[in-house]
Amino acid sequence: MLVREMMTAPVVTVPRTWSVKQAIHLLYEQDITAAPVVDEKGRMVGIVSEMDLLRGEFETDPGSYLRPVALPGSRPSVGVEEVMTSNVRTVQEQADVLEVVDLMITMGVKSVPVLRGGDVVGMASRRDLMGILAHGDERIRDDVLAALRDSLETTLWQVTVRDGLVELHGADVDDRSARIAEIIARTVPGVAGVVLASSGASGTSELP
Template sequence: MGWSEGVVAMLVREMMTAPVVTLPRTWSVKQAIHLLYEQDITAAPVVDENGRMVGIVSEMDLLRGEFEADPRAYLRPSAPPDSPPSVGVEEVMTPNVRTVREDADVLELVDLMISTGVKSVPVVRGDDVVGIASRRDLMGMLAHGDERIRDDVLTALQDSFETTEWRVAVHDGVVELHGGDLDDRSARIAEVIARTVPGVADVVLTS
């Protein structure tokens, strides 16, 4: 599929957006549109009175609920006082939600998005929604993958080896690590620390 090895090594919880923004199912479409716009998000899980997820709603769902089908009709006119209430989130949401576990591999998320065509997937821990992962999150991860990994590896090593000068290079998630005149024990510790950084597929120690 053209994904780098660095992506394979990443878990969903390491790239998801958290905490997750949710919508009460009693909200109107107008309220939901305002929230998604203010939060700059494309979709949000819908929850009941007990915080249990009962659906998910996207920008397109909300637009369908707010705009008339006729292309000549734009926003519905303001409703007179005696008209029926505006469309609710529960009427336009998708009730059968596909989810992914927070400890799942990112490739599992990618496969789900490709097979279902969904753009945003709630991330769960048991029955609780703990985040949401979108195509935007994946694109951001790919765009800054190796550079971000390098920065995170350097930070982790400098926190543990304050006096050591490190040279770190990253290509497709593989970290090349040079730490000067470290003894074998310290070098192995550095390798273990580097491997804990999200996105690292392998670590190569160089002399």
């Protein structure tokens, strides 16, 4: 599966000139945990997360736990640029989802900006990945069947799914047609892998 097929889009961005409080309101209202920070031309210059914003708004001194850093009017609000992460790891929209998973595991991040060339076009989050995994086998099977029906003229394919692994069963199907069917099946959300199997297995679901 490609990143563009699972990312959240359109992407919500934070202007780098905003204050931490403005960014907090945006993330809260949009129910997101992180957002790219962009300059005046819309180019990404960093990323800011809920934790970055909380650190910017509250002191870390245990003696002032959850106490605002300053009373209203005592000093200007902290800016997003002061708390954002400027060294951002990104992925291209045509990358495999496994690249996102690897980044999240190795870097310990919850969200990864998705680029089309140099432009931010989406965000890939742990929630997005969990949504893919939450697809039940029955729904995946139905989606694969629908994708094959919509893309191919033949109805020779049968489909079984177990733990996200799709098995395609086709009678009298040449290698080219089998490869096309495999590619189509891999585009369906929730598909963990595709196996081209012999036809006639039990428990299959024939294309209507």
